[in-house]
Amino acid sequence: MKQYEVGKRFLNSGYQINCRGRLINLEEPLVMGIINVTPDSFYEKSRVQALDSVLHRAEQIQEEGGVILDVGAYSSRPGADYISEEEEMSRLWPVLKAIRESWPDVLISLDTFRGRIAEKAVGDYGVDMINDISAGTLDETMFETIGKLNVPYILMHIQGTPDDMQKNPHYNDVTGEVILFLAKKVDQLRELGVSDIIIDPGFGFGKTIDHNYQLLRDLEQFKMFETPLLVGVSRKSMIYRFLGGNPEDALNGTSVLNTLALSQGANILRVHDVKEAVECVKLVSKTLK
Template sequence: MTINCKGSLIDLSTPKVMGILNLTPDSFYDGGKYKNESQILAQTEKILNEGATFIDVGAYSSRPGAKHISEQEEQERILPIVELLIQTFPNILLSIDTFRSVIAKECIAAGASIINDISAGNMDQNMIQCVGKLKVPYIMMHMRGTPQTMKSEDQYNNMIHEINIYFAEKIAEARKYGINDIIIDPGFGFAKNISQNFELLKNLALLQVHDTPILSGVSRKSMIYKTLDVLPADALNGTTVLNTIALQNGSSILRVHDVKEAIECIKLTDSVK
């Protein structure tokens, strides 16, 4: 299983790591941590040196109840950083965490490689058609509502079945617009409570029916730190445990804050296989 990033085929038969670079001031774990260019470049270099294949850059906080920001503010946050990273690390594979087609188009034009959309086109009706024209890989996540409303959208009759229907419909739409490389993200924590997150992780292999790579993003999330009664800063060990389960259940990409530990997780899990 491969995806094409800027003309290079990335083989996902061995799972890969996507390192998180948040440009938001209010992300649940590392919001506001990287305030200037030197800090951003240092963190990016660290992520790359530790073995990340992709770096996911986001400027719109999607934590539950996060403040909504305008398209202009998101653009002003993210575009100069994308340009800086491409200039400094020409071979970097940047994933752009946005649900807005205008931001997607501008960042790809600046040299980014992947679009990572938390809404799978639901928050911008132009997004899927836009990505099809851009000819880049598309990560589509399962979510209901918006980051501002999703906590109240966690009622399901059969969650796994409903998620699979959602992806079947979204994948069909993406194919219609010529998107070849599709990655699905089940959306841990997005319109799902803690028990539903664990149910999803337990049944993650059932999402393989779509024959697309699966991205799992559980890094330091509340399903870990609330279950263990710790702070997000103390949730690395729990993250590694759940990343291991995600890999065993078919994940091809781990989206994480801690790249070194995720790489070790992949190596050890692969050795067991």
């Protein structure tokens, strides 16, 4: 397995992603701010539905140093309500239109597992990348769609579906099995001509607390893919169920885990709290120089 020297790994990964013809440099990690256009996401304060609230949130993310806006209209928390493709579209289109009109050059990631929605979002609203929690397992058209769209694709591991993923997650070797799953998916995407793949181990998606912390300990192993690495642990149950409390109490724990992830080579942090994550990046960067 390829070995990485810590400071070099963090500061000089050399990764770039092509977003609508712009090369985005990941030598220093970027922060992705979450915009949940949903009534039922697990962290109540992250929910924004009124258009003016969405635009305020998008502006806040950018002012605090976030580079990517991750917009989602389908909650993936365990037991979340099913919504139809039409409902997801009705939530998304006004939001994407307003964001793109307000900030023509901002990087927009769309959190969806539906290929038809991904295609329309990229074609009609200038979405820059697709963030798929299912790695193509919830819509068999997704990989082929991404191959045609030529946009970066966030490939996330999940065991099961949002409905059942936390009922009894089981692995003999969680890190090895997640890596094998992702490796097979990467091969499929490469065969379809997808050049910009971002790996996400899927913290909280079909994993126990112990599974999540094992993945975090082994995070450096995911650099074997030689692709950018995204980590999303923001205010998740692996923090507040271990320490006690609820998502509202999990900001400090989030910062601690983000710092650990950065020290092991994370290139993108997906977060609710942008200012704090940007500070993590600055401090870890300063430490490793």
